[in-house]
Amino acid sequence: MTAGKVDAAAIAARVEAFVRDVVVLYEQDPRLGAHGPSEELVAELRAKAKAASVLTPHILEGGAHLTQVETAMVLKPSGLSPLGPVAVNTMAPDEGNMYLLGKVATDEQKARFLAPLIAGQARSAFFMTEPAADGGAGSDPSMMKTVCRLDGNHWVIDGRKAFITGAQGARVGIVMAKSDAGACLFLVDLPDPAIRIERVLDTIDSSMPGGHSIVAIENLRVPADQMLGAPGEGFALAQVRLSPARLSHCMRWHGAATRAHEIATAYACKREAFGKLLVDHEGVGFMLAENLIDLQQSALMIDWCASVLDAGSLGTAESSMAKVAVSEALMRVADRCVQVMGGTGVSGDTIVEQVFREIRAFRIYDGPTEVHKWSLAKKIKRDHLKGRAT
Template structure:
């Protein structure tokens, strides 16, 4: 009905088995915020994901991936996202996944050899450095303060970035900086003397591989071949990166919220109160029904945008709507799951409270819901789009 391929059933089955028997058993609260430990577990699980034939579903087959369409990818990323470790193990987690897209589309042959290929193998990690402290770029990229000025044979970059997902122990960063020709993306090696990760910013979501770093670029010298793509096209490249990145987040987090509700449903069937299981109470039943409605609507919005991606059509409008709706819907689902489980849902005896914490930032990451609503409304009113 939705144009999924015939091989999807088998791939989905393998991913479900891998997540249930390899990824979920390796989860533990102690891994959260422990960047080195998370890296070690990721390395071990990636070897198993390769052996299971489920590695890098987003990449073309000639690069070692599964070559899945966006529609098939939606299903597979949802399955992987049931576990905190699933997308990391399958090398389809942010920020490396969208960075691979940037490098595939805009990287030179040398850049693909030096950066994309090790990233695909899982030998290194990367980050995308755009967000800055006030008054710099955040939801409004045009406020970009980091600068890059030309010098003979290269550039000198100065600026500060923060909340850069994956920055801690990343091998390189894709840095957005303002030049006289316009915003430009640069590949900066982490061992560059002018590049420094100042700190790992402790955050509500603990299973972000590489944490959330604050980065200082101080007289950071890079050669001309560090420019990714064309000079002055940085904002365009960032937008092309963000649209598929938002959709991929939706796919993964639908899986995470679904798992929280699975756990809660099993709990209310066996937990008795006032002489009957919680599942017999209408208020519990309403929460279950509303959660399945939210998840179903989230899948359909995501699958529709994925189908348009497969057709090569712009999803600027649809990805923004999906991002707003899904980010809020999965949060509602996880919140209901925690509420259904009472005190147990607040504890770390089950993954539900951790899932709730992981999902909350999605309303901010890749553009706050308020920004997307404002942008959508302006576009609708300007173009007189009909509801």
């Protein structure tokens, strides 16, 4: 079976029904904590997703991946609940890691590291970002301090990493380190005593299992055949993952913002103030109208970027534009939903306040808005000077 022969709309419909009918019922589950859902809850949700034939819906039997346009159709409804991507196995960082391994891993690496991720039996972590206090790599990976050196048929890695999503509880790790030849990517089995979680950070978001950790890597020995690609190819291979991963974030959080808008709309259509429904007050009605505009424009940006990626020509500029436009638009949507609902909007009685927190973090994760704008500004200057030269 190939991606071109599947009915992505039918897959998306099954995912939406599962999230709305099953996953939403877990949104007040006591196994949800500040650092994400517990491993027990993740396993329970994924068992139900598997029974409903919606587990890892973007990857088909045999390993074929849906096109990016088709992936958008599926990932948006998976995000209708903050728990949805966890339940159906479309959540970051696993979704991006599966995409990367599907593109660049050897057959042996896929069998060992990718297969358990696709089956929803394991979670993964991508070890790239480093602590700012160490002067390490954040939005600028060229500042990387984590190093690796060849020792016989093993690579030895030392360094510290920060904001590593899902490190706690992960079974598969992808570690970036700097060698004399340049950046390298390694596949590692987790847990490993050489990879020590110093602490799990308390952050504004709470949807991702394992939270976000600061990690120390000390004398980690990795067999040479667990390197992805060749020495020095780490940055190039990371881009294989990062550009589509930014777009996947946009897809999932579009679903979350859509759900928040639905909840705010229902609230405004039943709550009365000053003799009429809230929705009939121009200030509230206009906010909901603006939500529709932002949601539709975001969907168009996602679909355009996905089509460019499918055509094989997606660059960092396109993914940066999508990341900026969609994250900022969805932040406006989430903020308006909170405002429309007043006190209820800032309470935990609905998932609106969580969506607000999650999307606020999304404006930073995978590159802050300002970094992407700076990158685009450099491209504008470069293209202008190139045009003058010719």
